[in-house]
Amino acid sequence: xxxxxxxxxxxxxxxxxxxxxxxxxxxxxxxxxxxxxxxxxxxxxxxxxxxxxxxxxxxxxxxxxxxxxxxxxxxxxxxxxxxxxxxxxxxxxxxxxxxxxxxxxxxxxxxxxxxxxxxxxxxxxxxxxxxxxxxxxxxxxxxxxxxxxxxxxx
Amino acid sequence: xxxxxxxxxxxxxxxxxxxxxxxxxxxxxxxxxxxxxxxxxxxxxxxxxxxxxxxxxxxxxxxxxxxxxxxxxxxxxxxxxxxxxxxxxxxxxxxxxxxxxxxxxxxxxxxxxxxxxxxxxxxxxxxxxxxxxxxxxxxxxxxxxxxxxxxxxxxxxxxxxxxxxxxxxxxxxxxxxxxxxxxxxxxxxxxxxxxxxxxxxxxxxxxxx
Numbered sequence: 324x325x326x327x328x329x330x331x332x333x334x335x336x337x338x339x340x341x342x343x344x345x346x347x348x349x350x351x352x353x354x355x356x357x358x359x360x361x362x363x364x365x366x367x368x369x370x371x372x373x374x375x376x377x378x379x380x381x382x383x384x385x386x387x388x389x390x391x392x393x394x395x396x397x398x399x400x401x402x403x404x405x406x407x408x409x410x411x412x413x414x415x416x417x418x419x420x421x422x423x424x425x426x427x428x429x430x431x432x433x434x435x436x437x438x439x440x441x442x443x444x445x446x447x448x449x450x451x452x453x454x455x456x457x458x459x460x461x462x463x464x465x466x467x468x469x470x471x472x473x474x475x476x477x
Numbered sequence: 478x479x480x481x482x483x484x485x486x487x488x489x490x491x492x493x494x495x496x497x498x499x500x501x502x503x504x505x506x507x508x509x510x511x512x513x514x515x516x517x518x519x520x521x522x523x524x525x526x527x528x529x530x531x532x533x534x535x536x537x538x539x540x541x542x543x544x545x546x547x548x549x550x551x552x553x554x555x556x557x558x559x560x561x562x563x564x565x566x567x568x569x570x571x572x573x574x575x576x577x578x579x580x581x582x583x584x585x586x587x588x589x590x591x592x593x594x595x596x597x598x599x600x601x602x603x604x605x606x607x608x609x610x611x612x613x614x615x616x617x618x619x620x621x622x623x624x625x626x627x628x629x630x631x632x633x634x635x636x637x638x639x640x641x642x643x644x645x646x647x648x649x650x651x652x653x654x655x656x657x658x659x660x661x662x663x664x665x666x667x668x669x670x671x672x673x674x675x676x677x678x679x680x681x682x683x684x685x686x
Contacts (some may be wrong), residue, residue, distance in 0.1 A: 333662040338603030342584075343583070343585075345584075345585060350497075363494045365653065366557060366576050366587070367556055367557045368557075369557075372570075378572060378574055378575055379570040379572070379575050380571070380574075381572070381575060381576050382573045382574070382587075383588075384576055384582060384585040384587045385576075385578060385582060386582050386583075386584050387578065389578045389579070389582060389589075406556060431570075432570035432571070433570050435570040435572070436569045436570045438569070439569035440569060447568075450560055450562075450568045450571070451568045451570040451571055451591075452570060452571075453557075453558035453560070453571060454557045454559065455570075456560050461502070466561075475553070
């Protein structure tokens with residue numbers, strides 16, 4: 324076990340964890356921040372996406388020992404950001420969610436996309452969101468919501 | 478007749494001297510060629526060693542001709558719909574560093590190194606049918622300064638000695654099942670020695686077959 328000071332959504336959180344523990348489980352089990360979901364555990368589905376220094380990152384495969392002082396943003400904190408807020412609003416407006424399990428990851432990826440690409444094309448969306456799987460197949464509404472958020476932000 | 482002999486004698490003498498000089502010079506030139514040829518041969522042999530590393534999975538998986546990286550010793554397509562992106566670093570929300578950290582993540586089996594990214598398409602070492610390019614083609618590509626970020630032989634040697642992602646190939650970490658990834662066929666020291674021999678021979682490339 325080791326003690327880590329993590330910067331989560333702008334707050335310093337102290338956790339004791341085995342160095343090999345994936346960030347996902349530190350967030351969910353130690354910090355009780357359950358908005359970030361466990362899907363596949365091998366970075367194949369995107370449900371666990373958080374931001375590390377603004378980079379959309381699969382938290383299920385990043386050991387806590389590699390986080391260091393990087394800024395972690397989770398679904399609980401992304402709404403404090405204008406782009407994050409716009410995406411969440413668009414998600415509600417377009418009624419994107421079906422079962423909802425993957426949507427934390429979808430939103431975190433959509434925010435990363437819109438921060439890099441203010442007016443994403445269909446191709447941009449398909450490429451960037453291609454690592455986020457949705458078993459309910461809400462892909463069409465996800466694309467509409469990303470475009471709606473882009474409109475709101477311009 | 479006697480006068481002619483007097484005239485011809487110095488001429489024959491001069492011809493003899495010139496002839497001997499030519500013989501000596503041609504012998505010297507021959508020995509120079511003989512010494513150059515082994516160096517060229519050594520350089521070409523060293524290149525084949527370098528080539529064996531470059532087309533090994535740890536290297537060629539990121540020197541693809543495709544719109545995506547490859548992974549594994551069987552060089553299959555990278556999973557999770559990862560694509561190359563404009564600068565070889567993936568795309569927003571699906572970037573290389575979104576999974577690959579600065580070092581290997583041994584507990585989760587994810588390889589890592591500084592600024593994990595694909596080589597540019599100008600440095601592809603395989604064709605679009607997933608076959609490694611020939612030794613001659615890879616050599617031409619590697620030595621083409623218009624394609625290789627303007628590296629001369631000395632810079633190529635430094636690249637092979639020191640570049641972080643090159644070094645990673647000899648410290649590729651563990652797979653998800655805990656087994657070690659296969660390193661390239663030569664030790665890094667041997668790879669550098671072969672590169673040095675090849676560079677000192679003038680980075681010769683084999684002829685295309």
